[in-house]
Amino acid sequence: MARRMLIVGNWKMNGLIETAQALTEDILSGLSARVARSGSVRCEVVLCPPATALYAVNQRVGGSLVRLGGQDLSEFESGPHTGETGGGMLRDVGCGYVIVGHSERRSGWGEDNARVARKMAAAFRAGLQPIVCVGETLEEREQGRTLEVVRAQLEALFPCLPPQSDTRQSLVVAYEPVWAIGSGRHALPEQVQEVHGFMRRILLERLGEDGHAIRIVYGGSVKAGNAGSLFALEDVDGGLIGGASLQSVDFLAIIDAVPETF
């Protein structure tokens, strides 16, 4: 069965409630116009606003074409963890997805592979679909260690995956080379396909058919101008979009770049 393409907007630490609601409404009306024109949207769309805007954005997206996601979660469910947000709380506010192990958290907040795996498990326990980010730094790429780094990040997840097939299949992996994030320098299609194909083979080896259903999206300076060539790649199942998700016109143009065949 073909995997459904997925486009995720990661707004990071940008926007207050009013701007978040306005952006959501612009995206929703753009998507409705596309449905009116062609009968459907070609992909699943997820918006990940800052935590403070989740409730307000959910008021707008509830029951619509768009799903809501958090940008991070605690590995714990509740308790004395000041400033943290549990997966159940994200569900409570309307989230169906959560980004886990973004490189800005791995590097800025000391999240290692083991903690990322525990956070993924916490997301599954809360009934959320984790979007787990992996990717090498520029230094690691220059040392020829890209595949080794990505393999270690992926392998760390397997012991924490739940046993149920349908839950495992709902995992999303995002390949985000750290040097491409927010830099305006996206990875070349051949670099992206090399890593995505490599991860697909590992997923198939380790999980059999379940590994076939897991979506692998690309993130790192995706723009309307390069989205088409990235989304056309065999093992790319969508995109995780940062900067270009903050303007509805840019984000909608990226959604339009999803190939028709999906």
Ligand code: PGA
């Ligand atoms: P970018 O960010 O699209 O601005 O490069 C991607 C991300 O950090 O998820």
